[in-house]
Amino acid sequence: MHGGMHFHTLCHLSSSANTTYRADCCTYDRSETAISGRIRAPNQIFGRPVLTIVIATLALAGCSGPQSALDPAGVEASAVHHLFIVMVIGGAIIWAMTIGVLAYAGRTRPKPISVRGASRLIVWGGVAFPVVVLFLLLSYAVWLMPQVRPWLPGAMDGTAEIEVTGEQFWWRILYLDQTGKPAFETANELHLPVGRRTTFRLKAADVIHSFWIPALGGKMDMIPGRDNSLSLEPTKAGIYRGPCAEFCGTSHALMAFSVVVMEEVDYLAWRAARTQAPVAPQKTSGQELFFRHGCAACHAIAGTPAIGRIGPDLTALGERQTLAAGTLSNTPDAMIRFIRDPASIKPGVKMPAFGMLPDGDIEAISAWLGGLK
């Protein structure tokens, strides 16, 4: 199959256990050393001794899961990670010094110093030092802003564009073609090429959501009535996870998406397969039941008469990493459970329960959906 499966096997990301993400990607990252030439890893900048401190400070940062800003796999995330490490080291030194003096003054009862000396401490420690350090730090960060987010609204030509709409509690994903017209729709899973900048046009259908892929870069809110955009450039292939980062209602916690970052060849192949005239899926009783029970009123599946717009697009559902916006791993059992009573898994979801259907019907529907590739 296409790239998705390829990485699936490499990363073992989606295991049979219920919604268990294993951070096996890390192994993959290391073996491939897929670091873009444009961004230097911290160890190239600091050299060994400092790196040891960093590792000691962030002992757990090396392999920290599929949703971690401490394991950068994108241009922005790497730059911010670098900034963070500078600040952590500086901050740790400042804290130790300040608290050291405080403890010295409080616990050892030294001989009182003169008022003049004490005033000098205020001027140098409390004023001069922070003024200079903060000025440098501020300049660094402000300089960095246009570096990591350089694009201008309306001037995004040349980059691939994807429109992502936050809805309670899932992500509508619309790939756009070169002219900005819709190419194809999917939901809750992004495929991105490594080493290329992709621009996301961020919209909200109901309330405010926030689009965030920690491994690739910072977040951007999706606000009704506002056109926000964000562009990210992945530097490492792998499978990552993005959560909704703005509280959006009952199941805010259960609104995530997978991000499959692929080598460009694989990505282009995947995209081409999606853009081609859809092939009608194999007809089974599951398909027939899907239409008979009205699922198509809300869901669309390319190549079938299902064109519902209320719920997520289910085209090639079998290929996805997860179900229900990052809530369940993509297994037949999970799908059956979800169809039977979505609200028990995801409180506040709009989809009604189909527990009144015979078990056989649900199993057939689920089998058919799981087979969509």
Next chain:
Amino acid sequence: MSATDLPTFTDEERAGQEERLRKVWTTPSGWRYWTSVNNTEIGLWYGAAAFIFMLFAGLLGLMVRVQLAVPDNSFISADLFNQAFTLHGTIMMFLFAVPIFEAIAVYLLPSMLGTRELPFPRLSAFGFWSFAIGGVFVCGSIFFNAAPNTGWFMYPPLATDKEYSGIGADIWLLGLSFIEVASIAAAVELIVGIMKCRAPGMRINMMPLFAWYLLIVAGMILFAFPPLIAGDILFEMERMFDWPFFDAARGGDPLLWQHLFWIFGHPEVYIIFLPAIAIMAMVVPTFSQRPIVGYSWIVLAAVGTGFLSFGLWVHHMFATGLPQMSLAFFSAASEAVAIPTGVQIFVFIATMLAGRVIFSVPMLFGAGGLAIFVIGGLTGVMVALVPFDWQAHDTYFIVAHLHYVLIGGMLFPVVAGIYYYYPLFDGKKLSDRFGKVSFWLMFVGFNVAFFPMHFSGLRGMPRRIFTYPAGIGWDWFNLISTIGAFVFAFGVGVVVIDVVRPKKRQPRCEQNPWNAGTLEFISEPEENWGVRSVPIITSRYPAWDQPDLIDNIKAGRYYLPDSPMGERETLVTTVLDARPVQCLRVGGTSVVTMVAAAALGGVFIALTFHWWWITIACAIVTLGAILYWLWTGTAKIPETQDYDVGLGLKLPVYASGPASVGWWAMFITMVGDGTAYASLIFGYFFYWTIHEDFTGGHAGPGAFWPMVALVLFVLAWLLMLAARSLNKANRIRATQGVLVLSTVLTLAGCGAGLAGPYLYSMDPTLFVYPAIVWVVAIWTVVHGAVAVIMQLYCLARSLSGRMTARYDMDLVNVVLYWHFMVITAVTSFAVIGLFPLLR
């Protein structure tokens, strides 16, 4: 004045004086105890209520932690979780952190300033009752499964979605608006108290640092809370009447709420933090046994923080897609505010180095808090940098940051304050052993609970999630956090036990048990008069530098040792040099404050449930209670011009204009009111910036009627100026005539103000432009209506002989109101009438 110049009273004279003072300042017994307005009672109730709310919110926090202890937990439902974290934040901010400082201030300030009372004790009582009623209303909602569930920040459109947020959002908006009224009342009380009611001789260079801090904080409240009140108004108009202020489909914008909320929300953090640091600024010199090094530096830090804190609000909105330039300005100001914060820490360290530190429980909590707070400050510097915040925003990194700041910078110093000031309650110290145990439990528990959150946050754990999948890299961090939270809670529990455990057998400690240099320990737990006589201050640390001061105060050898007229009296002094200028008679025990607060609470509660008739009835009772309160309790014509306050000094009892505290209260209130109004006007222009055509093609109010209204209001204002002059010239009949005429013009102006939007059939539910025009017009007209009530009040005072040429405080204060009224009216009608023509 040397001690030899002070009078000496015989024992009988002293006994007589004390008996009279005791009678005047007595706290009633039975149920009437609750009608007391004495600062020690109000402060105690305020503090106890705030503490109880804190414990309740703490339990909610523990619930949240239990739910998050393990992945895929089902301890509580998603909806209950959302209510729990919303209330946790809301209660901690609005019902604990701000009120506890108001409580401490009301309790401590009079004795610290060497005065009897704050200038408006009844206002304090009113504030307390408003707070208590509103607080119970908001907290109680969770027992009816009706608590707000949209986060303490209440972002629309989630919070304007009635199906999702139900009545909880209304409870939040109206309950807290009510509490905000209490906070503004406290701000008025504290500003006037600190500026005008210090002991003679306590110049501004000698004020206790606590007073400096609170002066700044009260000023900040005045500018920070009104934008939230304005936001609440817009919000409720949308929820009740479908005016689309935050509905993007009809031209509104959810971001306007975020602006208004955070213009309040960020200064709020410093409103919480500065008073706690103020406690430290009292504790550190005492236990270093020397004056603070760098008094001016602390003043710099307090004032500087006060200003800079208003340039930070957008750092809560770094991910909303505003231009990077805008973000960077706020980032810069957020870095700058770290400077004064650092200065304060170094002032404390310098003071400790220049003295010999006596390590005690208050110092333990102070130093431990500092160690925690510095981490929060450093992570604050990090998240104030835009690129880092794009990652950290709305993650557990922020949860860690804010708890490090607030618990290290606020809760630990407050506990230090409890251990330090407890002897003021009943003359006994809290236990050292309990203190040490609770400190270590709290300190270790806190760090175990919150330090791992830095990691879970950067590993991508968003805030406000009720569950999370296993294996994503957060499991252990969350379990450790939950364990730490319980250890921390035990520590807080130990403090509670130490405070409430019976201490009957424990011997009394000395009156100034820590040998503090400032005056607060002169207050005796058994007496209600605050200070026995109002002293003359010649030092920053009078208890150290002025020998016999406390004995002389107790012997009644200073000002106001007696109360011959049976009135509660205190001194008013000048702002800079604290020269005595007036003997102020303050309000005593009264049930009217409770009635007014209860009725006003009724207004807000009835509005929540849309019981319109009850709302109106409660509003009428509120108005009646306030008018009764003013009529019977203020601007009383005294029996004498020159009143002997002791030490050969005669002072007026009645003052009007800027010399009076009432004028200042009006001025300060109107500054707050003007800030709320400015926020509405900000909203008007905000909509202009976000739309190509901000009218959305809808008709405006035209220029004619707004201009008519503008002219009528200006004329009414001119007539009020005339009325003041005529009254001064003792032309009473003419004054009354002009007042009537001005009232009529005001009413006409109100009508003309509404005529524009009404006659052009502006439908506020169609689009945001008509809605914002209506809101501006209604705001102005409501102020016009209040002006009419004031005009009629002055007329009645004049007719009943309670307002004369010499005793004209009512009229002078109403004219002051009118200055603000005319600015509001001119701005409103020029904006809604003329601005659309400029496009």
Next chain:
Amino acid sequence: MKWLREIETFWTLFTAPTVWALHFLICYVAFAVFCAKQGALALSFDTVRLALGGVTVVALGVIVLSAWLAWRQWGFGTDDPPHDAPTDEDRRKFQGFATLLLAGLSFVAVLYVSVPLLFIGACQS
């Protein structure tokens, strides 16, 4: 108007931070309006940037002036703190010294706020 004089001298403490606040507000509002209304305004980004650079210089000038006045009030630094004697003179010196400190903080804060003008060259978000 004795009260006015007294209040005025009390207010001098707040001059420098008020200048900071105005400078901050002008910078923020200028770019908020400019970036929202780019189409309707015949101004370039750099024009606004330069103008705000000018505003910054003026703001720094006013702060320096207020610092000089405060320095004078402090007796040109002839007398070190604590300024805690119960005299009008010490009260004035305290005010002068505190005002000078605030001017320093405001100066730094204005400089900080002008940093974005150097590094950010467009309305990107």
